Amino acid sequence: MRIIHIPRKVSFGLLYNWYAATDVRNLASTGWHVPTATQASTFITYLGGVTGAASIAEKSLDYWADTNIAIGTIPWKARGTGSRNQSGNFISFKQNSPVSIIDASLGKVMYIFAAIGQNQIYVTTANESAKKFGCSVRLMKDSTTLTNGQTGTYTGNNGKVYPTICVGTQEWLSESLAETQYRNGDWITGYNGGVYTRISTATWAALTTEALCIYNDDLRLL
Numbered sequence: 771m772r773i774i775h776i777p778r779k780v781s782f783g784l785l786y787n788w789y790a791a792t793d794v795r796n797l798a799s800t801g802w803h804v805p806t807a808t809q810a811s812t813f814i815t816y817l818g819g820v821t822g823a824a825s826i827a828e829k830s831l832d833y834w835a836d837t838n839i840a841i842g843t844i845p846w847k848a849r850g851t852g853s854r855n856q857s858g859n860f861i862s863f864k865q866n867s868p869v870s871i872i873d874a875s876l877g878k879v880m881y882i883f884a885a886i887g888q889n890q891i892y893v894t895t896a897n898e899s900a901k902k903f904g905c906s907v908r909l910m911k912d913s914t915t916l917t918n919g920q921t922g923t924y925t926g927n928n929g930k931v932y933p934t935i936c937v938g939t940q941e942w943l944s945e946s947l948a949e950t951q952y953r954n955g956d957w958i959t960g961y962n963g964g965v966y967t968r969i970s971t972a973t974w975a976a977l978t979t980e981a982l983c984i985y986n987d988d989l990r991l992l
Contacts, residue, residue: 781832782851782984782991783946785904786958790980791870795952798909799927805910809940810871810882810893816938823848823884823891835864845921845935846908847945848884852985854904858971860986868905869946881905902975904983906946914941927951948992950982958982 791797791804798804805813817825826846827834833849842848852863869882871893881900884891896903909924916922916936924932924943928951935944950961960969960982968987969977985991 782849783906783948784950784982784984784992785851785854786870786907786947786982787854787904787977787980788870788901789978790958790982791905791907793952793980795954795956797907797927797947797949797952797958799925799953801912802909802924803912804907805871805940805942807871807893809910810869813937813940813942814882814891814893816940817844817891820892821889824889826884826891833864844937845944846937846942849946851906851946853906854974854983854985856899856902856975858902858969858974863985868903870905870907882908902977904974904981907949908943909947910943911941914939916941927953927955 786797814820814822817823825842826844826848827842828847828849829842835850848867850862850864851867852861852865853868854860865885867884869884871882881894881896882891883894911934914936918936918938920936921944922934922941924934926932926947926949928949930948933944934941949958951957957964959980960967966984966989969981969983974981974983
C-alpha cells in the first residue's frame with residue numbers, strides 16, 4: 771500500500787463520504803458543525819437564490835476549467851473540488867463543487883451543489899448510494915458574534931487554522947475542510963496513523979463506513 775504525507779498548504783481540501791460527515795466522533799471541533807439543509811438554504815437565499823453561485827467563486831484557472839464567470843464578491847472561495855462517486859471514480863474536477871450537508875430529520879443524503887460555470891447553486895437530495903460519494907465539507911459555527919462580511923478563524927481537530935467569513939448571520943469556513951482527525955483524536959480512515967493512505971477504487975466503492983481521500987490521490991491539489 772502506497773503511503774504519502776500531506777503537506778500543510780491546502781488548495782482544494784479533502785473529500786469525505788457521508789459516513790465521515792455524520793460520524794458521532796465529529797469532524798468539527800467544539801462550537802462548529804456540518805451545516806443542515808435548512809442552514810444551507812438560508813445561505814443560498816442570502817446569495818440571491820439559485821443563480822448566486824458566481825458570487826462565491828474564486829475566479830482562477832487554478833480552480834476552475836472555465837473562468838467565464840463573474841468575479842466572486844463574497845470570499846467563500848468556492849473551488850472546483852470535484853467529487854468521488856459511488857463506484858470509486860473521481861469526477862468533475864474544476865467543474866463543480868459539491869459540499870456535504872446534513873438533514874438528520876429527513877435521514878437523507880444532501881449536498882450544496884455549486885456549478886459555477888452555469889452560475890447555479892442549490893441544495894439537492896441524493897439517493898442512498900450517494901452515501902458513498904466523497905465530497906468537500908464546509909463547517910459552520912453554532913453561533914457567531916461576527917456581522918456580515920467580517921472574518922475570523924477556526925482551528926480544526928488536527929490543529930490546522932482556517933479563515934472564516936460571516937455571510938449574513940452565518941459564519942462559515944472560507945475554504946474547504948482538510949481535517950484528518952475526529953474531535954476525540956481518532957484518525958479518519960484514509961489518514962491512517964497520521965499519514966495519507968490511498969483507498970483503491972474497488973475498496974472505496976465497497977465502503978459502508980467513514981473515509982476520506984484527496985481528489986485523484988494527487989497531493990499537489992492540497
